Amino acid sequence: MTGEYPEVDGLTQHHLEAKVDQAELRRKLAAVKSIVERCRLQFTEDGLYINTAGDNDVASVETTIDAEYTTDFEACTVGVETGSLYRAATFTGAPTESVTVRLDREPDENSPLSFSCSNSIDWHRMVALDTLDVTPARPELPIRGEAATATVPVRQFKAGVGVADVAGGHPIRISIGSRVVSFCPDPPKGGRGLWPISDDVTIEGQALSRYAASYLRDMATALPPGGDVTLRLSDAYPMAVETGDGLRFVLAPYRPNGLEDTIQQKRAERNGEVEV
Numbered sequence: 001m002t003g004e005y006p007e008v009d010g011l012t013q014h015h016l017e018a019k020v021d022q023a024e025l026r027r028k029l030a031a032v033k034s035i036v037e038r039c040r041l042q043f044t045e046d047g048l049y050i051n052t053a054g055d056n057d058v059a060s061v062e063t064t065i066d067a068e069y070t071t072d073f074e075a076c077t078v079g080v081e082t083g084s085l086y087r088a089a090t091f092t093g094a095p096t097e098s099v100t101v102r103l104d105r106e107p108d109e110n111s112p113l114s115f116s117c118s119n120s121i122d123w124h125r126m127v128a129l130d131t132l133d134v135t136p137a138r139p140e141l142p143i144r145g146e147a148a149t150a151t152v153p154v155r156q157f158k159a160g161v162g163v164a165d166v167a168g169g170h171p172i173r174i175s176i177g178s179r180v181v182s183f184c185p186d187p188p189k190g191g192r193g194l195w196p197i198s199d200d201v202t203i204e205g206q207a208l209s210r211y212a213a214s215y216l217r218d219m220a221t222a223l224p225p226g227g228d229v230t231l232r233l234s235d236a237y238p239m240a241v242e243t244g245d246g247l248r249f250v251l252a253p254y255r256p257n258g259l260e261d262t263i264q265q266k267r268a269e270r271n272g273e274v275e276v
Contacts, residue, residue: 011076011105016043018067019098024245025089028063031222031247033082035061035215041085042077043067043103059215063247067101076103147232147240148176148205152197154229154243160195161220165213171254172216174233175208181231186210186254200228207233210254219249 032039032050036059039052044064051062089099160183164172173186181201185193219241223229233239241249 011074014105016074016103017070018101020065020067022097022099025065028065029086029089032061033086034218034222035059036082039082040077041080058252060250147234148207149232150176150181151202151228151230152181153200154223154227156197157229158220161216163195164193166193171210172213173210176206207235209233209236211251212254215251
């Protein structure tokens with residue numbers, strides 16, 4: 001974005017400041033960055049809330065980062081590039097420190113959003129985006145009320161995605177059975193790529209659906225290494241992937257007619273690998 005950034009909508013005081021935990025900030029922003037390029041950062045009473053969609057509204061991610069406001073609270077929203085947001089937060093202070101996030105009503109240097117480590121006046125500034133340039137919050141990815149649920153160890157979810165992704169970009173079939181959660185390539189490869197999970201699993205209901213391998217890889221990479229993850233899915237409906245600390249992904253089911261090719265094409269264009 002070029003030129004002078006307008007005053008932040010909804011902010012009447014000179015600036016808004018909130019303290020957040022550095023480790024939580026880094027971990028959750030890394031997950032958001034793996035799914036979307038741009039996001040809406042909302043200052044809410046519960047903390048810093050992020051919710052937005054990725055390419056083609058295929059995937060969304062949302063999370064809340066706990067915050068303690070050191071100024072009067074005001075509800076505000078600003079658009080940001082997730083890569084810039086992650087870098088500004090990562091290069092501010094040590095992982096054990098708290099970080100102050102500051103939003104200026106009349107920003108200098110085209111940078112209304114900035115970060116500072118505890119007891120420091122060294123602000124790491126970043127350029128914000130007009131929220132109109134950011135994909136809409138809460139994309140239309142409905143979850144059916146009767147969705148089957150399964151809670152599995154994160155390490156098993158990661159392993160299942162890795163093992164099932166043997167077909168070079170083909171979708172991955174995820175099924176929740178009466179006792180087993182299974183990952184396999186679609187179409188099946190004669191037993192290759194099958195990863196059943198039966199230990200340390202809590203299951204309610206049964207369902208089966210297919211999802212794009214590329215987004216499942218991103219989600220698996222973004223998940224923390226330990227703990228459990230809960231899957232909520234219905235036959236041919238979007239799947240929610242939720243962690244215990246408030247990180248939530250939603251992924252639309254795979255559809256034929258080149259959806260995966262479209263995703264890969266857009267990513268290649270974005271990375272400069274092909275001409276637009």
